[in-house]
């Protein structure tokens with residue numbers, strides 16, 4: 055039997071939260087060291103420390119608040135009064151980062167940032183860290199951060215933007231925010247924070263390995279390498295473990311201390327007296343040099359990953375005891391006693407007093423209202439003020455600017471002959487850039503080249519590099535930048551080069567951008583209009599990755615708006631509506647531009663020019679959800695479609711009319727999310743037969759939504775058929791057309807309707 059066995063036996067059923075709690079009490083009770091006389095508030099707390107007595111006393115209190123919130127959560131979770139137990143114990147040194155930064159430095163926090171939060175609460179008068187946090191733990195509707203939607207660290211007045219649980223996903227937007235702070239000056243934009251603000255973002259040591267984290271480090275360094283400012287403070291809270299997987303010894307230092315253009319600092323987060331200087335140096339460096347800064351903060355993890363993690367089941371007791379001995383609160387207690395700031399009794403009394411406050415707040419939070427109404431839950435998700443959006447979309451008070459940009463009255467696009475989709479998107483973007491001085495367009499190859507399909511040609515020349523610029527080749531960063539710019543009040547129009555390449559960055563929209571209004575109870579918003587070159591039919595060219603027709607990954611993102619034009623005049627109007635939705639309601643929007651229609655000029659026959667349209671003057675816009683209906687008086691057959699399906703269906707309609715003598719109505723939905731179910735039902739009701747032409751994939755595509763809307767309207771008895779893409783990747787060359795709907799497929803399906 056090993057010597058450890060008796061210890062193990064003793065600890066078998068012991069609750070580690072109680073152990074840590076008891077450790078603190080016993081540590082203070084048993085403390086034998088001598089005390090010096092308390093020094094003046096401004097004097098170093100211990101000889102040689104950069105932290106003053108005042109700094110230390112307040113930081114220690116923040117640490118204790120954080121600790122007792124954790125302990126409270128463990129106790130009240132089992133009584134169903136608290137719904138979250140991932141704690142901050144062992145990480146309380148992060149309070150130093152809060153103390154040495156400002157409440158106007160936007161912060162994107164790790165879930166173990168309780169002490170940072172408690173300390174940041176000091177920055178504004180009249181705020182209550184304990185009650186506010188307790189309300190979030192209790193999922194109360196009164197939670198000032200998320201309105202009871204999640205346990206988050208967040209605060210509008212304190213510039214803490216609530217984060218999701220997806221580790222590392224907040225690093226790109228933190229970098230984006232830092233870059234936005236600097237970009238504002240270059241475009242004359244008034245920032246909501248001081249010009250010398252920095253963006254702070256904290257994360258764990260295991261998270262530092264994540265692709266999303268690594269791309270943010272790389273992009274920060276890529277920026278600094280070009281001598282461009284990027285004042286982001288990456289705080290790696292290194293506790294040496296991620297749930298149960300140990301980080302190799304010294305991995306964080308080894309991996310980050312020598313990285314080019316990512317300036318590395320380290321500090322001991324387990325010891326305020328010793329660690330304060332390192333934290334201060336890192337923050338000073340970041341603020342004054344405006345360079346990306348990596349602060350490696352030593353922490354430890356006390357009480358396991360979460361309340362559900364019984365470490366004793368997978369880790370030896372000796373190891374747990376050793377970890378618990380590194381508890382930073384024991385070190386803070388020692389400093390407090392050594393510096394004579396508290397007697398043992400005073401310290402224990404303080405400890406108990408904070409415990410009482412946390413429990414009292416939690417009990418009070420438990421009595422506060424919960425979210426009990428569905429409408430309440432989703433109210434911040436997709437705000438929509440139709441009148442204001444419409445007025446904003448039609449606002450055309452930039453006539454002088456457009457005269458300059460387009461080069462005179464006779465060159466205004468609405469005075470020119472009808473044009474095709476790519477040109478009209480380009481003209482609409484020029485108009486929007488005149489309208490919104492805070493609009494930015496960025497992505498891969500969008501600047502001098504004007505994009506792969508020249509859709510953004512001329513914008514860089516007209517609006518210069520500060521507003522139209524190439525990014526590095528990474529979609530996650532492009533979308534992180536977009537969030538950062540909108541966090542700082544700008545209007546980003548990020549471009550994703552191809553729909554296939556949206557998917558590898560999808561989480562930045564799905565998990566992050568689209569969820570911000572929800573998890574912040576509408577207090578924060580990151581409006582944007584993301585343009586994506588999309589869909590198939592490039593005449594057999596390009597293969598799958600340039601012809602991706604999968605809309606599914608976008609379709610179920612809550613709160614997202616998706617527009618998909620089939621013709622240039624609609625595209626121009628839709629872009630106005632989307633930017634208005636972003637500006638008025640803070641919406642995250644996706645604009646799927648059908649590549650194969652970019653240059654399409656003809657509809658029925660080569661040279662007929664029937665797919666070119668007059669440019670709508672800037673006072674025209676579209677109402678969200680409103681479809682375009684061709685032959686609205688037709689009643690024999692209605693075809694629901696969008697994108698490439700529209701010209702195909704119009705051609706097929708002519709054939710069906712000829713063959714069957716039917717009148718065919720074609721409905722271009724234009725808006726794919728939210729789907730206008732009422733309009734779909736109305737048109738289906740008015741027509742004898744229904745055809746759905748969906749160039750997306752069969753499974754979970756738009757067509758399913760259309761058919762569901764029809765069925766739910768009680769119209770399932772209507773003869774109905776769907777022409778839809780096959781569930782496959784798109785092959786190269788002519789074989790591509792085998793997997794996508796064609797004109798003849800549409801005619802054949804209509805024929806089969808009787």
Ligand SMILES: Cc1ncc(C[n+]2csc(CCOP(=O)(O)OP(=O)(O)O)c2C)c(N)n1
Nearest residue numbers: 166219220221258259260261293295296297
């Ligand atoms: C993208 C993603 N993958 C997995 C998880 C599940 N998960 C939550 S925390 C965690 C470990 C994180 O460890 P670390 O970054 O060291 O932070 P710590 O909890 O140690 O502070 C994992 C795997 C997650 N939240 N997000």
Ligand SMILES: [Mg+2]
Nearest residue numbers: 258259295296
């Ligand atoms: Mg860790």
